[in-house]
Amino acid sequence: MxxxxxxxxxxxxxxxxxxxxxxxxxxxxxxxxxxxxxxxxxxxxxxxxxxxxxxxxxxxxxxxxxxxxxxxxxxxxxxxxxxxxxxxxxxxxxxxxxxxxxxxxxxxxxxxxxxxxxxxxxxxxxxxxxxxxxxxxxxxxxxxxxxxxxxxxxxxxxxxxxxxxxxxxxxxxxxxxxxxxxxxxxxxxxxxxxxxxxxxxxxxxxxxxxxxxxxxxxxxxxxxxxxxxxxxxxxxxxxxxxxxxxxxxxxxxxxxxxxxxxxxxxxxxxxxxxxxxxxxxxxxxxxxxxxxxxxxxxxxxxxxxxxxxxxxxxxxxxxxxxxxxxxxxxxxxxxxxxxxxxxxxxxxxxxxxxxxxxxxxxxxxxxxxxxxxxxxxxxxxxxxxxxxxxxxxxxxxxxxxxxxxxxxxxxxxxxxxxxxxxxxxxxxxxxxxxxxxxxxxxxxxxxxxxxxxxxxxxxxxxxxxxxxxxxxxxxxxxxxxxxxxxxxxxxxxxxSVKKESLLVNAMPTNYYQDAEQWREKLDNLVSHPDKKNATKYIEVKVFKAFSKLKEQFELNGINAEIEQSKNGIKILVNHGTEYDFAYGVHKKMHTQPDFASDDDSNDDDMYYRAEVHLMEGGQDYDIMGWSEIAIINDVIDQYQKHTHFLHLLRE
Missing domain, CATH: 1.20.1740 (Amino acid/polyamine transporter I)
Incomplete structure (x- = not known):
């Protein structure tokens, strides 16, 4: 043996x-x-x-x-x-x-x-x-x-x-x-x-x-x-x-x-x-x-x-x-x-x-x-x-x-x-x-x-x-x-302090570069992408957004890493002896709602979401189809809450 x-x-x-x-x-x-x-x-x-x-x-x-x-x-x-x-x-x-x-x-x-x-x-x-x-x-x-x-x-x-x-x-x-x-x-x-x-x-x-x-x-x-x-x-x-x-x-x-x-x-x-x-x-x-x-x-x-x-x-x-x-x-x-x-x-x-x-x-x-x-x-x-x-x-x-x-x-x-x-x-x-x-x-x-x-x-x-x-x-x-x-x-x-920090609302950010991008967001909400589309979105658009964030963090003297896995991608911001920040996007399969399709075949009743995961786990919201600037702003919002959490710990 x-x-x-x-x-x-x-x-x-x-x-x-x-x-x-x-x-x-x-x-x-x-x-x-x-x-x-x-x-x-x-x-x-x-x-x-x-x-x-x-x-x-x-x-x-x-x-x-x-x-x-x-x-x-x-x-x-x-x-x-x-x-x-x-x-x-x-x-x-x-x-x-x-x-x-x-x-x-x-x-x-x-x-x-x-x-x-x-x-x-x-x-x-x-x-x-x-x-x-x-x-x-x-x-x-x-x-x-x-x-x-x-x-x-x-x-x-x-x-x-x-x-x-x-x-x-x-x-x-x-x-x-x-x-x-x-x-x-x-x-x-x-x-x-x-x-x-x-x-x-x-x-x-x-x-x-x-x-x-x-x-x-x-x-x-x-x-x-x-x-x-x-x-x-x-x-x-x-x-x-x-x-x-x-x-x-x-x-x-x-x-x-x-x-x-x-x-x-x-x-x-x-x-x-x-x-x-x-x-x-x-x-x-x-x-x-x-x-x-x-x-x-x-x-x-x-x-x-x-x-x-x-x-x-x-x-x-x-x-x-x-x-x-x-x-x-x-x-x-x-x-x-x-x-x-x-x-x-x-x-x-x-x-x-x-x-x-x-x-x-x-x-x-x-x-x-x-x-x-x-x-x-x-x-x-x-x-x-x-x-x-x-x-x-x-x-x-x-x-x-x-x-x-x-x-x-x-x-x-x-x-x-x-x-x-x-x-x-x-x-x-x-x-x-x-x-x-x-x-x-x-x-x-x-x-x-x-x-x-x-x-x-x-x-x-x-x-x-x-x-x-x-x-x-x-x-x-x-x-x-x-x-x-x-x-x-x-x-x-x-x-408990971390949970409290996540309740803090950051200053509103502009997720869209022009006034017409609301149409793109609505289209993404009512569409139901398959695994291939979700994978491509994460590997291309999310990766580009994370790369820009990594570059900016490092320009400010903060070490950041991008980690890719079978289910998604994650950006990890290192804070030395303090708690690190992580923002990941994982593809997850779900059943389509009844209104989505009249087709009763089993092949079409599943779709994929690009869900956000923080250090504590999945946050149960989908960013599939968001623009690069929208992804970047969401990461910054979550990072601002994380820095507030670190501030509360130091008090």
Whole structure:
């Protein structure tokens, strides 16, 4: 196989691989010592740094809300003319499958029941315990978690699609360290992201194999054993390898859409077969209780009560969401090009949160009802003994138990396949300067590596140790993330100033050399040129106008360049350490309006426009047929707005 090393960031790839190998060897050789050391590290962080975790996650949530309602939220994650790469439903399915799906299968029944049996403040096995159990579950799985993913993804997609930086974690630090992101400081950030992603996905794969094994034990009587779990990991890794080989637009997209439909089907079946009206009531009431108490719970550290509960639950979750943020955030960024900041934030935060909370209500409240009214005598006991089987014990109480269990097992497998293949894609991008057109061997290497790490650690008993280490790694990442948020705000302030400058009207210019040229403009407006005419116009008339502008800029001591491409031409005016000015003309194909022609043939229903593109992207206006002087005056008008933008920045 031809190894295209040009697409490989060798320092990140080699150092990450060696560091992962070293950690595996350390954990395998002495898992008890490794587990003890990592647990000590996590306990130290919880004891001394829980306030920092709580404060950081709250700051992230507040920042996300601000970004969704601020005036700059209309900015696109990409050029101004960009449109989303995926439909809204496909986009939601992919980000949901990568970000949260498998956790709902594992904790949808188990966590509410655990909080009901052992609430932090209420008396257990009471109505107040049931209310508190759902409120806590909503808190852990609600807006805070998705805000973390949204902000990391926003930072990465903004700097990649808007500023042409690599789609890797290093780009988040560009406003702080500048071009040093291309050196070892940037390499270290990406190495950290690779290592945390590999161990995060591997840990989830190992723990998930336990739940699949439990489901198969319920269905087919297959023994729950490490050997069987290794076989399950091999199967999931093989499926993930096939998916990652087919690419994002086939494997991951199709699997995500399939699992979203299956999740909706399972949710609907449990809702219809369960206490439907009661579930609708408690869903509304749970949301109200969650939102009304959001500020209090966001800042509650149990400082006066001195409970260890928060370390075992809230801090664990905040650390886990932060540890997964480099992986999930980069994946969401990869699929979100072309959306506005407002659409992005609201889509990432509100829609998955609403679905997640609905899932937790239907499964969690139904499970608590089974425990309180004695419908399921052993559900509470099984949740306490082995939470991986909680879902299957829960489904025993419904009609069509076997069908529901089969559906659940299939969903769990697909969720793990999508986590593995999207994880392999993200790791590959981190090791390839953000590129996704990498050789097949690189993607397969990481897909197989994740499965191999999970299998080795499962046999050696080191999964829990690595899980602890992964959560502890959230501390340094949260510090980096706070700096990155500051950098994003600075970049968006500059962008806001640029938008303001474009609203300034320049002094009116004379676009026509004589009074009769209005006829020429009208003729151009009602005509619909083909590709050949548009190409000739750009290559001849626009090029001549740009050449005259270039000459005049250079007479004034300002460097200007003309760049030609397949789709058009651009004049670039260099301003040294300040922001450069670019004015391009690109030909773009459009459908003719109905009034343009009576001919119904497909050959004549398309035409081309010569559209203006600035540094921010397409401006959606056509200069096809303009005279040289008209083109020159339009460039000067846009340049005047750019100089006003530079003036505003200097104030």
């Amino acid at each position: 031809n190894l295209n090393i040009d697409k490989l960031n060798k320092p990140v790839f080699v150092v990450s691989s060696l560091f992962i190998l070293a950690l595996i060897i350390y954990t395998v050789l002495d898992p008890s010592t490794a587990g003890s050391n990592f647990s000590y590290l996590q306990n130290t962080i919880v004891t001394n740094g829980s306030w920092f975790y709580v404060l950081t996650v709250t700051i992230i949530l507040v920042f996300a809300i601000y970004m969704s309602i601020s005036s700059i939220s209309a900015i696109k994650l990409g050029p101004d003319h960009a449109s989303p790469d995926y439909s809204f439903s496909t986009w939601l399915a992919m980000l949901f499958a990568a970000g949260m799906g498998i956790g709902l299968m594992f904790f949808g029944v188990a966590e509410p029941v655990m909080h009901y049996l052992s609430p932090p403040t209420a008396e257990k096995n009471t109505l107040e315990a049931a209310r508190e159990a759902m409120k806590i579950t909503f808190f852990h799985w609600g807006l805070h978690a998705w805000a973390i993913y949204a902000i990391v993804a926003l930072i990465l997609s903004y700097f990649c699609y808007r500023h042409k930086l690599p789609l890797t974690l290093r780009s988040a630090l560009h406003p702080i360290i500048g071009d040093k992101i291309y050196g070892w400081p940037g390499h270290l950030v990406d190495i950290f992201a690779v290592v945390s992603t590999v161990f995060g996905v591997a840990t989830s794969l190992g723990l998930g194999a336990t739940q699949v094994n439990s489901g198969l034990n319920y269905l087919l009587g297959i023994d729950v054993s490490t050997q069987n779990q290794i076989f399950i990991m091999i199967a999931i890794t093989a499926l993930a390898s096939v998916s990652v080989a087919t690419g994002l637009d086939k494997g991951i997209k199709i699997l995500s859409q399939t699992n979203m439909l299956l999740a909706i089907a399972l949710l609907a079946l449990v809702f219809v077969l369960g206490p439907s009206v009661f579930l609708l009531k408690v869903y509304v009431q749970n949301i109200g209780a969650y939102l009304s108490d959001l500020v209090h719970t966001s800042f509650n550290l149990f400082a006066y009560d001195k409970k260890d509960w928060i370390g075992g639950w809230t801090i664990f979750y905040w650390g886990w969401w932060l540890a997964w943020a480099p992986f999930v955030g980069l994946f969401i960024a990869r699929i979100s090009r072309g959306r506005t900041i407002r659409e992005f934030i609201l889509g990432v935060m509100l829609v998955p949160t609403a679905f997640t909370l609905l899932w937790m209500t239907i499964f969690g409240n139904t499970a608590i009802s089974m425990v309180t009214d004695g419908t399921s005598a052993n559900l509470a006991q099984m949740v306490g003994e082995n939470s991986s089987v909680a879902l299957f014990v829960f489904l025993e109480n419904f009609p069509f138990t076997t069908a529901l269990t089969i559906l659940s097992v299939v969903m769990i497998v697909i969720f793990f396949v999508t986590s593995c293949d999207s994880g392999a894609m993200v790791i590959d991008m981190l090791c390839s300067n953000g590129r996704n057109d990498t050789p097949l061997w690189q993607r397969l290497f990481w897909a197989i590596s994740v499965g191999l790490v999970a299998a080795i650690l499962s046999v050696a008993g080191g999964l829990s140790a690595l899980q602890t280490m992964t959560i502890a790694s959230a501390l340094p990442f949260s510090i980096v993330l706070l700096f990155a948020i500051f950098g994003l705000m600075r970049a968006l302030q500059i962008e």
